[in-house]
Amino acid sequence: MADLKSGVNPLFLREEDLRQGMELLFCGWRDFAGEPDQLLNSRQLGRAHHRAVYFIGRHPGITVGELLAILKITKQSLGRVLNQLVADGLVMQIPGARDRRQRCLKLTATGETLERELTETQRQRLARAYRTAGAQAVEGFRQVLLGLVDERDRARLANTAAPAPNKPQHR
Amino acid sequence: MADLKSGVNPLFLREEDLRQGMELLFCGWRDFAGEPDQLLNSRQLGRAHHRAVYFIGRHPGITVGELLAILKITKQSLGRVLNQLVADGLVMQIPGARDRRQRCLKLTATGETLERELTETQRQRLARAYRTAGAQAVEGFRQVLLGLVDERDRARLANTAAPAPNKPQHR
DNA sequence: ACTTTAGGTCAGCCATGGTGACCTACCTTG
DNA sequence: CAAGGTAGGTCACCATGGCTGACCTAAAGT
Known part of the structure; x- marks a missing residue:
């Protein structure tokens, strides 16, 4: 909360440790997200398309509204991407x-193939990091990241089973 | 979860777990990086400026080339941002x-103030996540992320002390 | 003296985010 | 049924922040 520099704080809350964490997050995301860029470019697609394809693949039957809530972009921005993907x-x-x-x-058969190709290198990179770090580290990785995301999304992310995002269609 | 470590294909390497990890990474970064957006907008700056200010603040005296290597963008893109910041x-x-x-x-005094303001909310968010998860989880978080980044950057990120990025200007 | 390197600059392109306004189709409810 | 809300789409336009290519200076290195 207040003075991060005082000795009262556990070591991992020191200024320097927090900054290291931020930097790790930046570099980790930078390298992880950049992985499929080449493949995307070769198909005239961008990262935005990858994100949409990814989440549709993970939650087949997801509605536009739910997807918007995950991506946190406007429907106009998503619409552009979605139209291309459908076309x-x-x-x-x-x-x-x-x-x-x-x-x-939903992804078409072609879409599923592409999704797999796109995510494959990322999956490998993450698997390698998981394997190197070990199961206990992976659990810590999850806990910290879960604490980073907004309350709103915790439920969906928390359980490994990852069901479709809750559909509140009862009225 | 103690027994997850043994076995040829540990549970935390299952498809579903890897996807959860990817999603956590996406959402964690999305919410973490989005934190200072409002403040940035109010000063007519963008995320690109924040990143530059951040790394200059963290490594005072960093050269343009070193900064380019961290950000992994072209010098034209960085130049635009840097010129604004100097102006x-x-x-x-x-x-x-x-x-x-x-x-x-280097950051000017004004720059340092801004950097602190910009990073403050992020620091708090990360500190909260660290505190909730505990020291051991934080260590795991670090290890996994370190494994995610390209070899090239590991050295700089690995040590908490975080010295200036290595300067290969022997002689 | 020549080449290489650190850095800058101009011009233009593209991807991806945003806004505001307005539209249809469908659901819900009084 | 009529009215209003909701899911989604669409058009026009703008801003950010990447990119490429070409070309420039000044300072090293050899």
Whole structure:
């Protein structure tokens, strides 16, 4: 809270340690997110497309609104990306069963292939880091990151099972 | 979870766990990096400025080339940002002592104040996550992230002391 | 003296975020 | 049923922050 520099704080709350953490986060994300760039470029796609494809793949049938909540961008920005993905035959939209205003998003077979290709190098990089660090470190990694994200998203992220994001369609 | 470590394919390397990790990384970075946006906007600055100010603050006297290596962007992109920061009186450039071609970058007093303001909310968020997770989790967090970054940057990040990035100007 | 290096600069392109306004289709509710 | 809210889309436009290519200076290094 207040004086981070006083001796009362545990060592890992010292200014220097916090800065190291920030830097690790920056570099980790920089290298992790940059991994699939080449493949993306070769297909005329950008990181924004990858993110959409990734989350649609992880939560098949996710609605546009739910996806917006995850990505935290505007529907206009997402719309642009989504239209391209649909035009390229990577994503399909299915009217919601209960609420036909909704467009439930799914990857096509082509989309699934692409998703796998895109995420593969990242998966390998993360697996390598996990393997090197060990199970206990992985658990710590999760806990700290979970504490970093906004309250709102904790529930979805907390359980490894990762069900589809909760659909509040009862009214 | 103690027995996760043994076995050819430990549980924490399952597809589902890796995906959870990726998602945590995405959301963690999204919320962490987005924290200072409001303050930045109010000063007509962007995230790019924040990153530059941050690393200059952390490594006073850093050269342009070293900063480029950290940020992994082109000198044109950095130049744009740097010029603004100098024009705004937040950063100063000092010719290198050994090599007078170099421009060593430092924050001005104003720049240091801004850096502190910008990073403060992030520091608090990280400190909260650290405190909640505990010292052991923090160590795991570090180890995994360190394993994620490219070899090239490990040395600089590994030691908590965080000296200036190594200067290969022998002679 | 020549080459290489650190850094800067100009011009233009593209991706990806944003805003405001306005639209349809569908659901919910009085 | 009518009215209002909601899911989603769309158009026009703007800002940020990456990129490339070409070209420049000054200072090292040899």
